[in-house]
Amino acid sequence: MQPTREQITGLLLAGGRGMRMGGVDKGLQTLHGEPLAVHVLKRLAPQTGALLISANRHPDTYAALGTPFGAPVVADTLAGFPGPLAGLLAGMRAAGTAYLLSAPCDSPWLPTDLAARLAQALDARQADIATVTTVDANGDASLHPVFALLRTSLADDLAVFLDAGERKVRAWYARHTTVEVVFTDERAFYNANSLRELADLERDRGPG
Template sequence: MKPAREHITGLLLAGGRGTRMGGADKGLQTLHGEPLAAHVLERLAPQTGARLISANRHLEAYAALGAPFGATVVADTLAGFPGPLAGLLAGLRAAGTGYVLSAPCDSPWLPAELAERLAHALDSNGADIATVSTTDAHGRVSLHPVFALLRRDLADDLSAFLEAGERKVRTWYARHKTVEVVFTDERAFYNINSLQELADLERD
C-alpha cells in the first residue's frame, strides 16, 4: 500500500560542516529574507505528517526555525560530522511514522509532488527506498540520493553500516531494494553550495 501523507515524516538534513561555505551553517543562510532551511520546510510541510530537523550545531536556532512547522530537532548520535547517513539514521530513529522523506537544507525549490511520486514508486516496485534522478535536455542523468523516501525499519541496518565505518549513501542504498524516480526539472533539486551562489541567486 502506498504510504499516505500522515505516515511520512519529513526530515530536513542540516547537519553538514558547510565546508564550501567557509564553515557557515548552510541551513541558516538566508535567501530572499528567509533561511534556506525554512524554504525547504515550507515545501516539506504539506507533503508530510510530521517534521524533523537533523542538525549538529545551532540547535536552538533550528528549533525556533522549525517551530512554526511543528518540526523537532534531532542530533546525530555519531560524533565528527560523519555525513548525511548519520543524519538520516537520527531521523529514522526519531520518526513516529513508518516512512521518512529526507531532503537537504540547501535545496529550496524541491517539488510539491516529491512525496507523492516517491511513495507511488516505493509501493509499485515493492521497494525499501525511493530516490531521485534528473535528466537534462541532452539526456544526461544526475543522481540526487539525499532526496529519498525510506522505510523506518531500515534504521538497524543503517546503524550497523555506519558502525562498520562506511559512509557512502549509494553504497548503503545498494544493500536494499532501491528505485530511482526520474524528474525532468533539474532546478527543483539544485543545491546551493557557496555564499557566492547564494549572493547570485539573491540578485535574480
C-alpha cells in the same frame, strides 16, 4: 499500499559542516529574506504528516525555526560530522511513522509533489528506498541521493553499516531495493554549495 502523507515524516538535513560555503551553517543562510531551512520546511510541510530537523550546530536556532512547523531538532548519535547517513539514522530513530522523506537544507525549490511521486514508485516497485534522478536536455542523468523516501524499519541495518565505518550513501542504498524516480526539472533540486551560488539564487525567484 502507497504510503500516505500521515505515514511519512519529513526530515530536513542540516547537520553538515558547510565546508564548501566556508564553514558557515548552510541552513541558516538567508535567501529572499528567510533562512534556507525555512524555505525547505515550507516545501516539505504540506507533503508530510510530521517534520524533523537534523542539525549538529545551533540547535536552539533551528528549534526556533522549526517551532511553527512542529519540527523538533534531532542530532547525530555519531561524533565528528559523519555525513548525511548519520542524519538519516537519527531521523529514522526519532520518526513515529513507517516512512521518512529526506531533503537537504539548501534546496529551497524542491518539488511540491516529491513525496507523492516517490511514494508511488516505492509502492509500485515494492522498494525499500525511492530516490531522485534528474535528466537534462542532453539526456545526461544525475542522482540526488539525499532526496529520498525510506522505510524507517531500515534503521537497524543503517546503524550496523555506520558502525562498520561506512559513510557512502549510494553504498548503503545498494544493500536494499532502491528505485530511482526521474524528474525533468533540474532546477527544483538545485542546491547552494557556495556563497556565490547562494548569491545566484538570490537573483532568481525560482519556480513557482
